[in-house]
Amino acid sequence: NFTVKAGEVKASVSPNMWGIFFEDINFSADGGIYAELVKNRSFEFSVPLMGWTVPEGAVSNGQILVVNRQEDNSSNPRFAKITLPAARSFTMVNEGFRGMGIKAGEQYNFSLYARLQPGSAVKLTVNLLDDAGKTIGTTTISPAGDSWQLYKASFTAAATAAKGKLQLTFTGSGGIDADMISLFPQHTWKERGNGLRADLVQLLADLHPGFLRFPGGCIVEGRDLANRYQWKKTVGDVSERELIINRWNTEFAHRAAPDYFQSFGLGFFEYFLLAEDIGASPLPILNCGMACQYNSGEVVAVNELDPYIQDALDLIEFANGGVTTKWGALRAKMGHPAPFNLKMLGVGNEQWGPQYVERYTLFAKAIKDKYPDIRLVNSLGPSPSGDKFNFLNDTLRKLQADILDEHYYSPPEWFLGNAARYDAYDRKGPKIFAGEYAAHSRGTEGLQRNNWQSALAEAAFMTGLERNADVVTMASYAPLLAHVDGWQWAPDLIWFDNLRAYGTPNYYVQKLYANNKGTVVVPILKDYKVISGQDSVYASTVVDEKSGELVIKLVNAAGTAQPVAVAVEGVKSLAASGRLTILRSNSLQAVNSLEQPVGIAPEEKNIAVKGKTVRTEIAPWSFYVIRVKIN
Numbered sequence: 001n002f003t004v005k006a007g008e009v010k011a012s013v014s015p016n017m018w019g020i021f022f023e024d025i026n027f028s029a030d031g032g033i034y035a036e037l038v039k040n041r042s043f044e045f046s047v048p049l050m051g052w053t054v055p056e057g058a059v060s061n062g063q064i065l066v067v068n069r070q071e072d073n074s075s076n077p078r079f080a081k082i083t084l085p086a087a088r089s090f091t092m093v094n095e096g097f098r099g100m101g102i103k104a105g106e107q108y109n110f111s112l113y114a115r116l117q118p119g120s121a122v123k124l125t126v127n128l129l130d131d132a133g134k135t136i137g138t139t140t141i142s143p144a145g146d147s148w149q150l151y152k153a154s155f156t157a158a159a160t161a162a163k164g165k166l167q168l169t170f171t172g173s174g175g176i177d178a179d180m181i182s183l184f185p186q187h188t189w190k191e192r193g194n195g196l197r198a199d200l201v202q203l204l205a206d207l208h209p210g211f212l213r214f215p216g217g218c219i220v221e222g223r224d225l226a227n228r229y230q231w232k233k234t235v236g237d238v239s240e241r242e243l244i245i246n247r248w249n250t251e252f253a254h255r256a257a258p259d260y261f262q263s264f265g266l267g268f269f270e271y272f273l274l275a276e277d278i279g280a281s282p283l284p285i286l287n288c289g290m291a292c293q294y295n296s297g298e299v300v301a302v303n304e305l306d307p308y309i310q311d312a313l314d315l316i317e318f319a320n321g322g323v324t325t326k327w328g329a330l331r332a333k334m335g336h337p338a339p340f341n342l343k344m345l346g347v348g349n350e351q352w353g354p355q356y357v358e359r360y361t362l363f364a365k366a367i368k369d370k371y372p373d374i375r376l377v378n379s380l381g382p383s384p385s386g387d388k389f390n391f392l393n394d395t396l397r398k399l400q401a402d403i404l405d406e407h408y409y410s411p412p413e414w415f416l417g418n419a420a421r422y423d424a425y426d427r428k429g430p431k432i433f434a435g436e437y438a439a440h441s442r443g444t445e446g447l448q449r450n451n452w453q454s455a456l457a458e459a460a461f462m463t464g465l466e467r468n469a470d471v472v473t474m475a476s477y478a479p480l481l482a483h484v485d486g487w488q489w490a491p492d493l494i495w496f497d498n499l500r501a502y503g504t505p506n507y508y509v510q511k512l513y514a515n516n517k518g519t520v521v522v523p524i525l526k527d528y529k530v531i532s533g534q535d536s537v538y539a540s541t542v543v544d545e546k547s548g549e550l551v552i553k554l555v556n557a558a559g560t561a562q563p564v565a566v567a568v569e570g571v572k573s574l575a576a577s578g579r580l581t582i583l584r585s586n587s588l589q590a591v592n593s594l595e596q597p598v599g600i601a602p603e604e605k606n607i608a609v610k611g612k613t614v615r616t617e618i619a620p621w622s623f624y625v626i627r628v629k630i631n
């Protein structure tokens, strides 16, 4: 029998609890949530025409050159120069990111920058092609003048295509220069131009996340410093954002031509907007003057760290500064005069050793001197048991760091065995951000899968995060998104193709925690002890003071049912019935998929309550959330 001491508040639940971690890995941004359909729209990939093909025959009619004007425009140096001999045509086709997802009846917005070569007359026909190459949408553009201009045209798709393409045919004589060739669906999240895929953002919004950590992950660091994430290059006019190779590109080395780049169409302004839209506190992570220590290990000399620190100070101004400040003015110009209310900032990701401490200390001094209220998130090593982790943990505690970012990617058994990890943690030191975690479970075919075993282990572990709300103030599963045809890392919380998306069992675990986080933690005990693995049961309890409900979470990690009776002390009475949400499967290997997106998903029903006792039988391999009104 379990006892809940509803009157004994142990801690307040942090408003930031249960957030999301976004990194452009697995085609999460370009080819994923960023709704641009054209790959290599500005010809800046290392191979300038990657993503574009010229169908046979078309080449004899005209010619395409990619011109580099690096000295005039270093952020967007290349454009396409198409030359047409008299009265001929030239066709080029963009393959999209593993194809383009097109929906029948939806409006698509095409645009490009173009200028005619002097004395030319050229018309552009834009065709959207389905998987078989049939035209399912069309429009035309007639550029005029020999200076760069933005041209736009919209059309409606007549059919759905999972792997559509965009065909451009230039007809006439002379020549035309073209750049930033773009196609977006009209229907994006909040119908914004340069927008995000609405179905993916909706899945994030449904989590009601407490924070949004961005933009990574290893891409913050870069394989070398030249390819680190630099937020200033991701804001302002989209056509002026300098593309770089994605740090995860090399994981596509098996492909003939690795094609993973960061266009930064989804840049820091858009991340802040996304956070605001879904009610999450923004948590940007910045490079601390160190590249990825798994790769080059390149660090900037300490006496050359100033520009990196200045980036951090300027970012705070970009997010929070008045519209008359330099960076606040840019935010206003981009359409958001109100501040973004930035309260936390991460310095470095998964860095370790004295080099990190040396650099972090300089960042911390400069930031705290100017912005004492900004809370800093520190980078810790990836393994909670390694020497590097311990060195950094000890050192940062001595430095009185604000928030330590712990990462764990481990087998399900580790998560079950570590559910009590924070029960005996130092209460006086920094707060904990469980910044990246996922149970890595192998499916029958040997691949790491988002199976029910992994999700159940995370649910069990998360009872310990929830129970220790006075220490653990933030947590996020990682990675967040993965394209089924473009991933390097599994498991991931949400999978998608060009048209569809689904939440994994792990997603529903996150959702149940985030949507039932309550406001204060109260103890649930068995024989006066925390319930963390006895008879394979894990438990935690919160009270939602706003709704006046008790919220009990129970995880049964065993394959046999477990009868439980939860006696609630410290309340006058409980309502005669409550709501029970069950997440379960008969098989630990079960997964959701594009075809069966909700094979494992929460089921809700009423549960009878007798007096002050809640009785139930927790099904084998299941996660229960019970909400009961306290009278």
Ligand code: AHR
Pocket: 023, 025, 216, 217, 218, 219, 349, 350, 382, 407, 436, 478, 479, 489
């Ligand atoms: O989540 C994938 C990667 O795992 C992140 O980029 C990095 O921080 C961690 O090693």
